[in-house]
Amino acid sequence: MSYDTSTIDQETQDAISVDQAKGDFSFPENHKFDAGVGLSSDTVDYISNVKDDPDWVREFRHKGLKTFLDKPMPTNWATKDLENIDFDKIRYYLSDGQKPKRSWDEVPPEVLETFERLGVPEQERAFLAGVEAQYDSEAAYSNVKEELEKDGVIFVNSTEGLKEHEEIFRPWFGKVIPTGDNKFSALNSAVFSGGSFIYIPKGLKVKHPLQAYFRINSENFGQFERTLIIADEGSEVMYMEGCTAPKFETATLHSAVVELVAMKDAKIQYITVQNWSSNVFNLVTKRGMAHEDAEIRWIDCNIGSRLTMKYPGVVMKGERARGEVISIALANDGQHQDTGAKMIHAADNTTSNVISKSISVGEGRSTYRGQVHIPKNLKGCKNNTECDALLINSHSKTDTYPAITVRGNQHVTQHEASVSQVSEEMLFYMEQRGIPEAAAMSLAVNGFINELAQEFPMEYSVELKRLVELEMEGSVG
Amino acid sequence: MTTPAWFAELQEAAQAEYESLPMPTRKIESWRFGNIKQLDFEGFTPEDQTNITLSIPDLPEGVICMPFEEALEKHSDLLQQYFMRNTPRLGSEKFAALHKANVKGGLFLYVPDDVVVETPIEVNHSLSGSNKISFPHTLIITGKNAEVSVLDRFSSANNEDAGLCIAVNDLIAGEGSRLTYCALQEVNLTSRFIQINETTVERGATAKAFTLNTGAQWARNESLSKLNGEGGHSDMLSCSIPSGTQQFDQRTFQHHAAPHTNSDLLYKNSLHENAKTVFSGLILVDEDAHYTDAYQTCRNLMMNDTAEANSMPGLEINADQVKCSHGSTSATISDEEIFYLRARGIPPHKARRLIALGFSAQAVDKIGNEVLETAAFEAIERKFATL
Numbered sequence: 056m057s058y059d060t061s062t063i064d065q066e067t068q069d070a071i072s073v074d075q076a077k078g079d080f081s082f083p084e085n086h087k088f089d090a091g092v093g094l095s096s097d098t099v100d101y102i103s104n105v106k107d108d109p110d111w112v113r114e115f116r117h118k119g120l121k122t123f124l125d126k127p128m129p130t131n132w133a134t135k136d137l138e139n140i141d142f143d144k145i146r147y148y149l150s151d152g153q154k155p156k157r158s159w160d161e162v163p164p165e166v167l168e169t170f171e172r173l174g175v176p177e178q179e180r181a182f183l184a185g186v187e188a189q190y191d192s193e194a195a196y197s198n199v200k201e202e203l204e205k206d207g208v209i210f211v212n213s214t215e216g217l218k219e220h221e222e223i224f225r226p227w228f229g230k231v232i233p234t235g236d237n238k239f240s241a242l243n244s245a246v247f248s249g250g251s252f253i254y255i256p257k258g259l260k261v262k263h264p265l266q267a268y269f270r271i272n273s274e275n276f277g278q279f280e281r282t283l284i285i286a287d288e289g290s291e292v293m294y295m296e297g298c299t300a301p302k303f304e305t306a307t308l309h310s311a312v313v314e315l316v317a318m319k320d321a322k323i324q325y326i327t328v329q330n331w332s333s334n335v336f337n338l339v340t341k342r343g344m345a346h347e348d349a350e351i352r353w354i355d356c357n358i359g360s361r362l363t364m365k366y367p368g369v370v371m372k373g374e375r376a377r378g379e380v381i382s383i384a385l386a387n388d389g390q391h392q393d394t395g396a397k398m399i400h401a402a403d404n405t406t407s408n409v410i411s412k413s414i415s416v417g418e419g420r421s422t423y424r425g426q427v428h429i430p431k432n433l434k435g436c437k438n439n440t441e442c443d444a445l446l447i448n449s450h451s452k453t454d455t456y457p458a459i460t461v462r463g464n465q466h467v468t469q470h471e472a473s474v475s476q477v478s479e480e481m482l483f484y485m486e487q488r489g490i491p492e493a494a495a496m497s498l499a500v501n502g503f504i505n506e507l508a509q510e511f512p513m514e515y516s517v518e519l520k521r522l523v524e525l526e527m528e529g530s531v532g
Numbered sequence: 533m534t535t536p537a538w539f540a541e542l543q544e545a546a547q548a549e550y551e552s553l554p555m556p557t558r559k560i561e562s563w564r565f566g567n568i569k570q571l572d573f574e575g576f577t578p579e580d581q582t583n584i585t586l587s588i589p590d591l592p593e594g595v596i597c598m599p600f601e602e603a604l605e606k607h608s609d610l611l612q613q614y615f616m617r618n619t620p621r622l623g624s625e626k627f628a629a630l631h632k633a634n635v636k637g638g639l640f641l642y643v644p645d646d647v648v649v650e651t652p653i654e655v656n657h658s659l660s661g662s663n664k665i666s667f668p669h670t671l672i673i674t675g676k677n678a679e680v681s682v683l684d685r686f687s688s689a690n691n692e693d694a695g696l697c698i699a700v701n702d703l704i705a706g707e708g709s710r711l712t713y714c715a716l717q718e719v720n721l722t723s724r725f726i727q728i729n730e731t732t733v734e735r736g737a738t739a740k741a742f743t744l745n746t747g748a749q750w751a752r753n754e755s756l757s758k759l760n761g762e763g764g765h766s767d768m769l770s771c772s773i774p775s776g777t778q779q780f781d782q783r784t785f786q787h788h789a790a791p792h793t794n795s796d797l798l799y800k801n802s803l804h805e806n807a808k809t810v811f812s813g814l815i816l817v818d819e820d821a822h823y824t825d826a827y828q829t830c831r832n833l834m835m836n837d838t839a840e841a842n843s844m845p846g847l848e849i850n851a852d853q854v855k856c857s858h859g860s861t862s863a864t865i866s867d868e869e870i871f872y873l874r875a876r877g878i879p880p881h882k883a884r885r886l887i888a889l890g891f892s893a894q895a896v897d898k899i900g901n902e903v904l905e906t907a908a909f910e911a912i913e914r915k916f917a918t919l
Contacts, residue, residue, distance in 0.1 A: 132561050431838070449822070449852035457860070459843040460565070464834035464864035474849050474856040 078173065078299025079332060081272050082165040086191075090148035090246075092275070096120060099245050102148045106214055106248065111225070119234050119244025126238040134391060136362050140336055145277040145308055147246045148192050155187070155194035155212055162188075166195045173299060175268050182512075184263035185210045189280060190270050192248040199265070207256040210265055213281045216252025223254055228283055231314035231344045231370070240340040243279045243312040250280030250311065255290040255321075264293040264326070264512060269309075271300035271335070277308040284314070286321035286349075295326040295515065299359075302332040306361070309335055315343030315351055319373065322350045328515060331359040333389055339365045342397070345405075347373030354510050356383045356519060357392045366424060368397030371405035381510050382411040383519070386419030386451075395424035395457075396440075400466075404435040411442045412504050415451035425457040427468060434465035442472040445503050447496075536608045542615075546632035553626040562623030565810045565842040566781050570724055570750040576696055579664040582637030582657075583689065589651035595680075596642040597653060600669050603640030610642060614673055614704060620728050622754035622783040628728055631667050631698045638669035638699075641682065643709075645675035652681040652712075652903045659688045659695035659719055670701040674709035674737070681712035681901050687747070688720035695723040702730050705737035707761065712740045714904040716911045718747040721776065725751040731768075733793070735761025742769040742899050744908055745780050746915035756785040759793035759821075768797040771895040771908070773915045774807035784813040786826050791851075794825035800895045801832045802888045803839035804919055812844040815858065819850045828858035833865070833891050835884070889916060 090101045099120050103113040128137050156162050159176050170176060170188050179186045185199030187210065199210040209220055216224045234244040251267050271278050286292050300307055309331060317323045323343060331337055337360040343351035353367035369378025380396035398407035413421035423442045444453040455472045477499040485495035501508075501520055508516045555571060556563040588597050596607060604611055620628045639655050657668055674680055688695060697719065705711040717725055725748040733739045745751050757766040772780045786795040801809045811830040832841035843860040865887050873883035889912065896908045 131559055431840075434837075444847075444849070446849065446852055446854070450819070451852070453847070453849045455845075455847040455858070457843070457845060458564070459860060459862065460840065461832070461834065461842075461862040462840040463837040464839060465837060466834075466862065466864075468860075468862045470843070470845060470858075470860040472845070472847060472858050474847060474854055476852055476854070 078330065079302045080172070081301040082169065084149070084273050085151055086149045087152035088148065088150045090146065092146055093143045094120070094145070094147055094246070098147050102246055102248065105148070105150070109218065112217060115229065115234070116245050119241050122235045122241035123238060123245055126235070126241060128238060133364060134362065134393065136391065140306065140308060144275055146273065146275050147277050147279070148248060149273050149276060150191060150193040153195070155197040157198050159196060162196050166190050169270060169272065170196070170268065173268065173270070178266065182263060183266045184261055185265040187212060187251050187267045188270070189249045189267065191273055191276060191278065194249055203261065206259050208259065208261065209252065209254040211252050213247065213250045213252050213283065216283065220252065220254065223285060224252060224283065227285055227314065227316050231316065231342050232312055232340050236340060239310045239338040240312050243281060243310050243340070246277070247279045247281035247312065249278070250282040251284070252282070253284040253292065253294065255286045255292045257287045258289045260291040261293070264295050267294070267296045269296065269298040271307055271309070274303045275305050275307070277310065280311045282311065282313040284323060284325070285316045286318060286323050288318045289320040291322040293324040293326065295512070297328050297330070299330055300332045300335055303334050305334065307335045309337045309339070311339045313339070313341040317343060317345045317349035317351050319347045320349060324352045324354065326354045326511060326515065327356060328519065329357045329359055329363065333359065333361050335360045337363040337365065341365065342368040342370065343378070344370045344372055345376035345378060348375045349373060350377040352379040352381070354381045355394065356511070357394055358385045361389065362391045362393065364393045366395040366397050368399065369407060370399045370401055371407065372401050374402045374404055376402060376405045378407040380409045380411070381507055383504050383507050384413040384421050386413065386415045386421040388417040388419060391420045391422070393422040393424060397426045398428070398438055400429045400433060400436040400438070403433050406437040409440040410507060412445070412507055413453060414445045414447065414500060414503065415453050416447045418450045420452040420454070422454040423456065423472070427457070427459045429461045429463070429466050429468070431462045433463065436466040438468040440470040444472070444474045445500065446474065446476045534605070536604065538612055539604060539608070543633045546629045550626060550629035550633055553629060555626065556623055560623065562783060562812070564812070564844070567750060567779055573665065573696060576663045576665050578634050578636070579661055579666045582666060582668065583660050584637045584668060585656045586639065587654040589653065591649060592647050594644040594647055595649060596640065598640055600635065600638040600640050600671070607640070607642070611640070611671070614671060614702065616700065616702065618730060620730065620754060620756070622756060622785055624726060624728055624752065624754055627698050627726055628700060631669070631700050631728070634667045635669045636667050639671070639682070641672045641680065643674045643678040643680045646677050647675070648679040652683050652901065654683045655685065657684070657686045657697070659686070659697055659723055660693065661695070662693040665696045665698060668697070668699050670699070672702070672711060672713065673704045673706065674711045675706045677708040678706065679710040681904060682714070683904055683907055684713065684715040686715070686717045686719055686725070688723055691720045692722065693720070695719065697723070698726045700728045703739055703741060704732045705734060705739040707734045708736040710738045712899065712901050712904065714742045714899060714908060716744045716908060717751060718911055718914070720747060721749050721778070723748050727751070727753045729753070729755040731757040731766060733757065733759045733761070733764035733766050736763040737761070738765045740767040740769065740899060742895070742904070742908065744770070744911055745772040745774070746911060748778065750779045752781040754783045756787065757795060758787040758789055759795060761790050762792040764790065764793045766795040767898060768795065769895045769898050770799040771892045771912065772801045772809065773804070773892060773912065774801070774809060775804035775919055777806050779808045781810045782812070786815045786828065788815070788817045788821040788824040788826060791820060791822045791824065793821065795827070797828040798895050798898060799830045800892055801830070801841065802835060802892055803832060803841055804835045806838045808840040810842045811860070812846070813858065814846040814848060815856055817849045817851045817854050817856065821851045822853045824851060824854040824856065826854070826856045830860045832862040833888060834862060835864070835888060885916060
């Protein structure tokens with residue numbers, strides 16, 4: 056028995072494109088503010104002027120631009136595909152000049168329709184504690200449930216955060232991820248706009264998740280949101296982000312910086328379902344700082360984009376802090392999911408866990424890149440890393456590049472990775488029981504990620520399974 | 533002795549290549565976590581005279597086994613065919629060129645089809661003189677279904693002279709042959725050591741390459757194994773016991789270029805005092821190399837709180853129907869293990885030593901040749917006697 060794994064049949068193609076079509080629509084552009092094409096110090100000034108930045112922010116941006124221009128592309132270790140980004144052809148700031156609305160009724164009709172089609176208001180009614188919806192460079196809608204506001208929860212966009220809440224915002228802004236961390240964090244520092252600022256007061260456990268949705272509507276656009284979440288002592292919060300863009304002929308750039316700060320005993324869960332269209336370069340820096348007894352979990356799912364490079368990290372700064380990354384990646388034709396995790400142990404008895412599962416379909420390529428660092432003079436640190444890769448077709452590719460540094464003999468680290476495929480026996484077994492081949496394949500793949508999919512909130516895990524089912528269908532032709 | 537024209541040309545080109553290639557920097561992945569400072573050879577000159585002895589047992593007819601220079605004279609054609617055919621890929625391209633331009637001494641071994649050499653051939657290298665570089669070469673070729681094993685020892689003439697050894701091995705295992713190579717590096721603690729190993733495994737052949745590192749202030753081992761034919765099997769084994777301020781930098785590459793091949797890598801490092809190790813491994817499965825089985829394991833035993841281990845176990849899989857896994861661990865001896873031995877009357881320091889010894893021995897057990905295993909065990913014990 057043999058499978059012709061080289062072709063994808065029409066039915067599958069339809070199934071996949073139905074799904075992609077969910078985010079594949081756009082409206083005519085209606086921008087009052089447009090920073091034009093290309094990047095220079097004028098672009099940075101334009102953004103600063105439009106946003107009426109305080110001087111310290113303007114300075115921060117210019118420093119970011121300089122660092123960005125000085126830093127080389129990291130192609131000594133990363134894919135050469137990065138060279139295909141033409142920074143002179145990208146539009147760095149587009150907005151209609153409106154403030155984010157507190158009610159969907161006030162949101163411009165085409166923006167409202169966009170988010171209606173993506174199901175955002177519906178989800179908000181169903182299970183969310185607050186929502187921010189970003190359209191190109193700025194948030195169109197931002198609202199948080201009244202009772203949370205009364206409790207002192209702040210959930211606004213970054214512009215509002217740095218102006219209205221400078222005393223909380225500024226001490227942490229750029230501290231978890233310094234401007235010069237990498238070329239793209241520097242770029243974000245220069246032109247950032249949008250993203251969320253969240254503050255959870257001491258002891259408050261927010262029951263329902265907060266959500267942000269990032270939408271790109273315009274061609275040749277670069278979206279550079281900046282998110283900072285601070286969970287004060289003993290508080291808990293779950294934050295979810297989703298994203299889509301229409302499929303344009305030209306490349307679109309999304310380069311976010313997300314910083315999390317979990318104070319003593321606090322807990323932050325950050326969930327991402329990334330479903331950018333396949334023309335988006337998704338180059339994101341995400342890192343959290345966990346103080347004493349705090350916990351930060353990144354739950355990261357990457358299905359879309361042309362190239363994603365994203366390695367969520369946790370710096371465990373206080374004793375007994377915990378860091379975790381749960382990662383699911385699905386790389387289809389023309390996609391490269393280069394994802395992973397960074398665990399920096401900086402105090403005694405800190406523990407970290409990384410579980411990554413990737414699936415490569417068709418000509419897709421998935422890469423795990425990880426770093427675990429345990430410096431001198433610490434004791435009792437533990438790390439566990441597991442990476443499993445599933446290859447579906449004969450042209451699918453997968454790579455694993457972890458780096459583990461351990462100093463001292465009072466720690467335990469382990470790293471394991473495996474690569475496998477859905478065996479012909481497994482498919483044969485299911486087909487014998489009357490399950491069609493495509494469905495059998497889908498079942499096998501869902502079985503592979505099931506354990507991790509359960510880490511997502513129910514509403515997301517259902518969506519995730521459906522997405523994977525669609526992407527997988529008929530990949531064995 | 534007259535140097536063949538092709539060889540003189542090759543050396544001239546290699547010298548030019550050496551001069552044109554840039555010095556590695558830590559920005560290059562293949563030198564990540566590495567110690568670039570150790571690459572300063574200022575004041576070092578090639579040694580005037582090699583100090584290598586061969587112990588050659590009675591050999592079956594047709595086997596060619598002689599010092600490298602002699603082979604250059606007598607079997608120039610064979611050397612031309614096999615000598616450093618490939619450019620190394622693991623970071624030391626520049627030093628391989630330097631080796632090529634200055635190669636002196638070493639072993640040439642050719643075992644014809646269907647010939648089995650039962651007793652291992654032993655080579656002893658002794659580094660002598662201060663600030664001298666030696667460039668020994670080992671070239672082993674096995675014909676169809678041939679069998680041979682080689683023990684390569686590296687030591688220093690005394691404990692003081694700072695030497696540098698840039699050694700290159702080419703192990704070419706022909707169809708269905710069995711080639712076993714074992715290198716024991718025990719040079720003095722002021723010396724540096726670079727070993728570049730390339731193994732080629734043809735259809736149905738089994739190659740085993742084992743390296744032990746107990747000596748040198750700094751050693752860099754690059755080991756590549758290329759599986760060219762169906763049924764090829766490669767074992768890549770290493771046992772390192774750094775102590776004091778010794779630093780060992782290990783880079784490996786398992787290249788599966790044909791379907792139905794398998795490779796198994798096991799690197800065991802036990803780190804004492806302020807020792808530091810770097811392990812970076814890659815399994816590459818080419819697009820058509822389906823049905824590959826490849827395993828890679830690096831284990832670090834941390835014996836002191838001041839030791840540092842870096843591991844980068846990598847995989848690049850471009851084929852289907854493969855079974856690949858890699859694992860890397862860093863841990864210390866657990867209190868339970870010590871307790872178990874103490875309960876049997878063994879004092880704690882002795883218990884720790886026994887466990888560390890057993891840990892290192894696991895890589896040795898896989899060599900599968902009694903003479904070589906015994907030699908390796910003795911070297912391990914020599915090291916433990918100094919700890």
